[in-house]
Amino acid sequence: MSKRYLETKEVVCFTLQMEKSQTAFFLHALEACDNLAFPTTLPFEQGSQLREILLRAPIEHQSEIRRWLEEIGKTIALLKIEERIVLDN
Numbered sequence: 001m002s003k004r005y006l007e008t009k010e011v012v013c014f015t016l017q018m019e020k021s022q023t024a025f026f027l028h029a030l031e032a033c034d035n036l037a038f039p040t041t042l043p044f045e046q047g048s049q050l051r052e053i054l055l056r057a058p059i060e061h062q063s064e065i066r067r068w069l070e071e072i073g074k075t076i077a078l079l080k081i082e083e084r085i086v087l088d089n
Contacts, residue, residue: 002058002060004058004059004060005058005059005060005088008059008087009087009088009089010058010059010085010086010087010088011056011057011058011059011085011086011087011088012056012057012058012059012061012062012065012083012084012085013054013055013056013082013083013084013085013086014037014054014055014065014069014080014082014083015042015052015053015054015055015080015081015082015083016052016053016054016055016069016078016079016080016081017050017051017052017053017078017079017081018050018051018053018076018077018078018079019049019050019051019076019077020048020049020050020051021049022076022077022078023041023051023053025075025076026053026072026076026078027039027053029072030055033068036057036061036064036065036068037055037056037057037061037065038055038056038057039053039054039055040053040054040056041053042054052081059085062085
């Protein structure tokens with residue numbers, strides 16, 4: 001773990017929305033980034049064609065995740081719903 005995270009316990013959280021058909025590609029691309037962030041698919045209504053994904057990462061990764069989201073957003077339609085910093089308790 002990095003020094004800043006160990007001192008502050010801050011985690012950056014991004015809530016994203018994308019089409020269901022794009023989630024596998026998105027998650028595969030994220031996995032190729034060697035644990036840049038940890039994804040969770042949020043609950044959804046059956047039959048919904050949209051998925052929301054929560055990305056969590058140590059605060060040090062915030063700018064790199066923003067850059068990565070900007071790049072992958074050129075390939076798939078991606079909506080950033082929220083970006084926030086929380087304490088990792």
